[in-house]
Structure formats: C-alpha cells, structure tokens
Amino acid sequence: METTDRGRAMTDAQLRELSDLLQEIVVTHRRRLRRQQESFRTLPLHDRSSARRRQLARRAAMTSFRVCGAASRALDALEDGSYGACDRCGCAIAFEELRARPLTRRCSECDPS
Ligand SMILES: [Zn+2]
Numbered sequence: 001m002e003t004t005d006r007g008r009a010m011t012d013a014q015l016r017e018l019s020d021l022l023q024e025i026v027v028t029h030r031r032r033l034r035r036q037q038e039s040f041r042t043l044p045l046h047d048r049s050s051a052r053r054r055q056l057a058r059r060a061a062m063t064s065f066r067v068c069g070a071a072s073r074a075l076d077a078l079e080d081g082s083y084g085a086c087d088r089c090g091c092a093i094a095f096e097e098l099r100a101r102p103l104t105r106r107c108s109e110c111d112p113s
Contacts, residue, residue, distance in 0.1 A: 010095050026068055029067045030064075036057045074103060086106050093108075
C-alpha cells in the first residue's frame with residue numbers, strides 16, 4: 001500500500017510497544033471470552049432472568065471475539081509491515097493515535113471521532 005509521510009515512520013521501540021498493547025488486548029479478550037462462555041454454560045436454561053443473562057453473556061462474548069480477531073489481524077499487519085496505514089487515504093497513522101487506539105484503521109483526518 002502507498003503511504004505518504006504525514007506520519008513519521010515508527011521506531012523499533014514504538015513498534016514493540018504497539019505489539020505489546022495488541023497482545024495484551026488479545027489476552028484480555030480471550031480471558032473474557034472464556035469467562036463469558038463459562039457463565040453461559042452454567043446458567044440454568046429455563047428461567048427468565050438467566051435467559052436475559054445468557055443473552056448478555058452471548059453479546060459480550062461476540063464483542064470479545066470480534067476484538068480478539070481485530071487485534072490478531074493487527075498483529076499480522078504489524079508483522080508484514082502494513083500496520084498503521086490508514087485504510088482510507090493510505091497515510092501512516094501517527095504513533096500517538098495508534099497507542100491511544102491500537103485497533104484503529106483510519107487516521108484522525110479520515111475518522112475524526
Ligand atoms: Zn486517512
């Protein structure tokens with residue numbers, strides 16, 4: 001992918017820091033996923049309040065699953081050198097932005113939220 005030099009190239013230390021952050025996200029959400037699956041499994045099937053809790057656990061598990069996948073893909077991208085390129089304009093996303101939101105795929109100009 002073409003990148004412009006709006007963001008500076010990252011140093012090895014910065015890349016390591018981002019890699020650590022991403023791995024932490026994967027570990028945290030895998031742990032959450034296991035916990036949610038466990039609570040899902042142990043809730044009794046036939047009462048209304050546990051039906052609601054099962055629904056919430058399922059939703060939370062889906063979020064963790066999605067975040068886990070996004071972090072794993074980001075780690076792959078970090079490996080192959082494509083991490084940190086805005087998927088809209090192609091510029092290099094600034095390190096500070098990536099540190100604040102490691103899963104972001106757009107620069108602050110393309111996604112000013
Ligand atoms: Zn952009």
